[in-house]
Amino acid sequence: MLPSFFVSLNHPMQSINHHPFTKGLLTWYRQHARELPWRQTQDPYAIWLSEVVLQQTRVAQGLPYYLKLLEVFPTVESLAHADESALFRHWQGLGYYSRARNLHKTAKLVVSDFQGKFPTTYDDLIQLPGVGPYTAAAIASFAFGEAKPVVDGNVFRILARYFGIETDILHSSARKEFTEVAQELIPNDLAAEFNQAIMDFGSLQCSPAPLCGSCPLSLTCFACQQKRISDFPVKQKKAKQRNRYFNYFIVEQGKRILIRERKEKDIWSGLWEFYLVESPQVEELESIMELDGNLSTLLQGATIQSLKSPKLHILSHQKIHCRAWYIQVPDNLDISMLDGFQWIQPEDFEKLGKSVLLLNLITDNLHLQIFNDSMPR
DNA sequence: AAATCGGGGGA
DNA sequence: TCCCCAGATTT
Incomplete structure (x- = not known):
């Protein structure tokens, strides 16, 4: 009659694993472990935050974002009570922005439905928005020792x-x-x-x-x-990525610029951008104006000039071909507000999350009077 | 089951 | 160039 612990060797829930892979791996790890900040804690909030930041993201790229986010939002309550726009601004440049939205959703959920305490099991963790099989296993094992x-x-x-x-x-x-x-x-x-x-x-x-x-x-x-x-x-x-053609217009009137939040189910949802006209291919300005009725209205009595811009912005599934123009609308000209758009001062625009393409576009045109050195980073 | 969602780094 | 990265969600 074998003792129960020996029988359990061939059971999935074995307590001691003698597989050569496991033994070799753990021996290797005890000599080569990286020192990473999220390994210094068992706080499920900090662990969850690190895992979401690191989804499809290299450690070297995610690390500064993790440190900054934990500094600004040290607790799940602080994140739950934060403005989503502030979170998006801190997520700027990291990519996969739906992570930020789900992060905020989960923070609010944990505070409102779980008294600020994260669920402690894999099966409960995976119910949270933005928490899939990988992240649930990571939190369950790192914070609570569950063998997932x-x-x-x-x-x-x-x-x-x-x-x-x-x-x-x-x-x-x-x-x-x-x-x-x-x-x-x-x-x-x-x-x-x-x-x-x-x-x-x-x-x-x-x-x-x-x-x-x-x-x-x-x-x-x-x-x-x-x-x-x-x-x-x-x-x-992987399949080849598709080409898209973005024509940006930096529209200025009286120290303010015309901007819009991307809300559609598309790239960069939740981020902000200048007036955009997408065209099916590279087009001349005249053709772009035909594609967008409001653009002609904006241009009545205004001046327009071509801008330097990033030529190409590469995403996993898309190649964005970009061109940009600068439109100055005289102060006395009455522009009826376009639906979904708003006028904003550059220093306030700086506080909103933007795509790397838009940041590069701004960087290419910091000499414009309207930016007036108010848009670093 | 396939598509989509970012940005950057290494070979 | 191509591939991959502490994946998740939607269609």
Whole structure:
């Protein structure tokens, strides 16, 4: 009769994991762990914040945003009570702006429905807006010690290589399959350490261009043994991005400029921008005016000049071709307010979140009188 | 199941 | 250029 702890070795909820992968990984981690600020705390708020910032974002890029956000919004209450516009301004430049909206939603939800205390289990955490399987597992393990494996890009890559898994990691069934493998490997009593370890291992050792020569797992790694490192992970190639043509007009009247919040279901929703006319291709000014009736109205009695602008702005799925003009409307000319637009002073516009394309457009034209050195950064 | 949502860095 | 990054959500 075997003792129960021995029987449990082949059970998913095993308390001690002797798999060579796990042993080698944890040994490696104890010598190579990165020192990262969100590892110095067990506060679920700080951990949640870091995980959302780091979604699809490199540590080096997200780190300054995390530090600043935690400084400005040190508690979930402070974030819940903050203006969403302030949050967007701090998120400016980080990308995937729906993260900021969901962050605010969840903060308000945690304060209003959970007395400011985050849920403590994976199953409850994943109910929160902007919290998916990865982030729920990260918070559950790091803050509460629950043995749920994180399955991010690192984990897909490492497990695909180590076990020779040929499943397309973009296929809908891939997450379930890789999660089941990871669940077999994660030690019940060292879940947080295992999850931190596997992500550091993916970043530092088993990176996209891996360092197999110095890898402690190379002897038991399928891809390395078979000399098929480049075969894993299997990943469907991405489609080509579409072209779009943005024509921006910096419209000025009496020290104020015409701006609008992007609210449609499109890129940069929640950010602010100048008057924009999108065209199906590169167009002359005359053709652009035909595309947009209000533009001709704005130009009645106004002066217009061409501006320097970023030629191209690349996103994951789109290539934005950009041109820009400067329209000065005389003070005495009465412009009826266009729907959805508002006039704003540059120093107030600076406080609103803007896309990197718009920031670059502004930077290219800081010599304009209207900006008057009020728009740094 | 596929598409979409940013921006930046490394090879 | 292409790929990938501490993914989530919508269609």
